[in-house]
Amino acid sequence: MPEISLFYGIRVTMYYDDHNSPHFHAELGIIKGWEAIE
Numbered sequence: 703m704p705e706i707s708l709f710y711g712i713r714v715t716m717y718y719d720d721h722n723s724p725h726f727h728a729e730l731g732i733i734k735g736w737e738a739i740e
Contacts, residue, residue, distance in 0.1 A: 704716055712730045713727075713729045725739060726739070
């Protein structure tokens with residue numbers, strides 16, 4: 703999983719060869735979120 707960006711402690715990574723459709727993850731400590739690419 704390539705790390706796309708790291709700013710203000712937020713790490714943004716992209717998953718493109720995973721079990722789901724391509725999507726991004728954003729993490730700040732224990733807070734996590736993701737967004738699908740359609």
